[in-house]
Amino acid sequence: MTESGIAIDPTLVDVYKDLHRHPELGFQEHRTAAIVAERIRASGFEVTAGIGKTGVVGVLKNGTGPTVLLRADMDALPLREDTGLDYASTATATNEGGDTVPVAHACGHDLHVTCLLGAARILASDASGWTGTVLLAFQPAEELGEGAQAMxxxxxxxxxxxxxxxxxxxxxxxxxxxxxxxxxPSYAGSDSLRVRLVGRGAHGSMPEASVDPVVLAAATVLRLQTVISREIPSTATAVLTVGAIHAGDAANVIPGHAEIRLNIRSYDTAVRRRVLDSVERIVRGEAATAGAPEEPTITEIERFPVVANDPEALSRSLAAFASWLGPDDILDPGAGAGSEDVGILATESGAALAYWLLGGADPSLFTTGDMTDPALLTVPSNHSPRYAPVIEPTLPIGVRALVSAARTWLPHR
Known part of the structure; x- marks a missing residue:
């Protein structure tokens, strides 16, 4: 398998399909980590496993020069795959709550791992052509927003x-x-919150004896919808989504409490702070208005910081890609509302960050092939049960991209 003159390890397709069949949840990536450690050790890297619980680090020192960190995330999602592929996942796992759940690589982390394994082998086999240090970080638990910080x-x-x-x-x-x-700023910061509203339960026939947390939750959800439309400037960008409401178990019983789970996306620290403050004000205000017997509680479930690409570092990478892929195949997708924890690796180390999107959808589904293409709204996206990248040409291009980006930083001998 080749892409732009680079020989790609022909076993990578089998590796990818194997990883796809055997997904693992965050901090449970033991099988994946073992495969990674074995393959990068065989490529010549010094390997340390168990970094951040299940992370794997590979180091290849090759003389003086800069250190380039190449990162791939390894975890999968608690989701049942519906792709129809002959290598589709049928795996299950036990989640943090002790429940058995289906697991699938519906975000593409299996492809990330495979691409980095291929890039590692190429960089190691061509060590006579560059100087410096290559640092591989195979990261756990990106979907939990915890893996990068754990490492x-x-x-x-x-x-x-x-x-x-x-x-x-x-x-x-x-x-x-x-x-x-x-x-x-390329990928949004994300805050997920759990709100617990306390009421007073009663028989469904006697609502006057209750403080109904279902009504309280409904009022809170409606009021929360005004935060973005009425409290954030029109020139700013933020998203607030209520993704879950849980209250009660019977039609004729007014429960004692309700739970709301919500997610906030933002790019600016001041906007983020304003949204969070507004959420707290509304939650506490609605509870007070309802006469709730206890203060509500607001708990952070997870948090992803904003991912900010260093303009110069990204420009160097994209220019390298354009030299072999072609300038017409390099897109600016704008800032996305998705979230990632890769930025932690840059901010914690003081390094520049270059993080890009690798096209993985069937090209025949598109007409213009740019950011105006209507197919962008209809093709299965990450986190969909039907999401699965096409292997060709995605895998070889992904390997080539990592190699060429690294080589823009590693001096030639």
Whole structure:
């Protein structure tokens, strides 16, 4: 398998299909980590496993020069795959709550891992052509928003060389053969919250004896919808989504409490703070108006910081891609509302970040092939049960992208 003159390990397709068949949840990536460790050790890297619980680090020192960190996330989602592929996942796992759930690589992390394995082998086999250090970070638990920080807290930048640049990619529902990158804030910060509203339960026939948390939750949800439309400037960008409401178990019983789960996306720290403050004000205000017997509680479930690409670092990578892929296949997708924790690796190390989108959708589904293409709204996207990148040409291009981006930082001998 080749892409732009680069020989790609022919076993990578089998590796990818195997990883796809055997997905693992965050901090449970033991099988994946073992495969990663074995393959990068065989490529010549010094390997340390168990960084941040299940993360794997590979180091290849090759003389003096900068340190380039290449990152791939490994975890999958608690979701039942519906792609119809002959290598589709039928795996299950036990989640943090002790429940058995289906698991699938519906976000493409299996492809990220495979691409980095291929890039590692190429860089190691061509070590006579560059100097410096290549640092591989196979990261757990990106979907939980905890994996990058777990690796940092476990000494990633104390025990291993500190990078000058962090490079990575995420497969996306762009046409395969395209790569997209946006300078500056590129992926939104995300705050997920759990709100517990306390009422007073009663028989459904005696609502006057209750403080109905269902009505309280409904009023709170409606009021929360005004935060973005009435409290955030029209020139700013933010999203507030209520994704879950749980209250009661019977039609004729007014329950004692209700739970709301919501998610906030933002790019600016001041906007984020204003939205969070507004959420707290509304939740507490609605509870007071309803006469709730207890204060509501607001608990953070997870948080992703804003991912900000270093403009110069990203420009260097995209220029390298354009030299072999072609300038017409390099897109600026703008800032996306999706979230990632890769930025933690850059901010914690002080390194520049270049993070791009790797097209993975069937090109035949698109007409214009750019960011105006209507197919972008209809092709299965990440986190869909039907999401699955096409292997060709996505895999070889992903390998080539990581290699060429690394080589823009590693001096030639």
């Amino acid at each position: 940092v807290d476990d000494g990633l930048f104390d025990r291993f060389p500190k990078p000058d640049v962090v490079l990575g990619q995420h497969v996306a529902p762009l046409p395969a053969g395209k790569i997209g990158g946006h300078p500056g």
